[in-house]
């Protein structure tokens with residue numbers, strides 16, 4: 001699968017200026033990738049200027065939500081002119097797992113990585129380089145077949161857009177609402193797939209989070225008992241000095257940051273456990289100061305300390321180490337690897353070859 005570079009994309013790049021103030025997902029890169037799946041195979045990709053797309057009103061994605069996406073990052077450190085991606089093959093594998101669950105076609109490594117590398121290579125000069133800054137990459141695939149019948153689509157589009165980003169949360173720490181009314185995922189469902197429907201179902205809780213002045217939802221399992229994850233991040237706790245996180249299952253997204261943290265903790269001799277914790281037990285452990293710290297982790301948020309758990313009634317339990325000493329230690333360790341400043345002993349960092357001069 002080739003990627004055709006359109007001259008309009010190069011003109012758009014020449015005009016682009018990276019703003020100082022980035023936040024998360026507000027500034028969009030001026031170019032994007034588009035490829036179509038027709039007659040049972042992926043056609044060549046195009047590198048185009050970022051812009052609106054045309055879609056049939058009856059395209060299946062708009063009615064039945066047959067859609068998947070990924071979230072990943074490219075980095076450029078102060079000391080390197082080249083850029084790196086962090087564990088991109090993990091994203092490719094997860095994209096295919098999501099595709100399978102949603103009845104969509106898989107992509108070969110070359111079909112996914114080829115256009116991705118091309119996009120990043122052209123955007124390398126626009127990757128912000130201050131600590132914690134990066135280029136967020138959003139590959140996605142959606143059903144384009146036009147007909148109102150409920151059946152899997154025969155045609156799909158694959159696109160990648162990008163956004164130079166700073167920090168996801170503007171404050172240093174976050175508070176989470178324990179969601180006791182709705183659940184996010186059920187066994188046998190699609191909670192482990194990165195598909196829009198999981199996020200659509202979580203948005204009602206985001207309204208509650210805003211109303212109560214918290215930052216994120218903490219989801220429980222289908223029995224409304226054990227803690228699972230946040231709407232776009234995995235969840236960790238320090239309990240009796242052990243770095244603890246719920247085990248991945250078909251109701252939790254198998255986070256790449258999560259598995260990297262578990263590995264880094266093991267490398268540093270920090271004890272770890274993957275086990276279920278009931279939310280009521282967790283509240284008691286926090287009150288007893290046995291659970292001293294909690295944090296959220298994901299590609300977008302990196303690692304962000306959680307200072308408190310709140311109930312809809314307004315009850316709030318504060319964590320003893322709400323400023324997250326362990327979270328910050330792990331965050332720095334991870335960032336130094338991602339930004340190419342620390343030896344990459346696990347082969348997590350992939351160099352992106354620069355684009356030809358234009």
Ligand SMILES: Cc1ncc(COP(=O)(O)O)c(C=O)c1O
Nearest residue numbers: 232233234253255256257298299
């Ligand atoms: C629901 C959910 N859980 C966890 C994560 C964290 O996954 P990762 O570390 O691979 O970004 C994400 C973000 O992708 C997510 O959307």
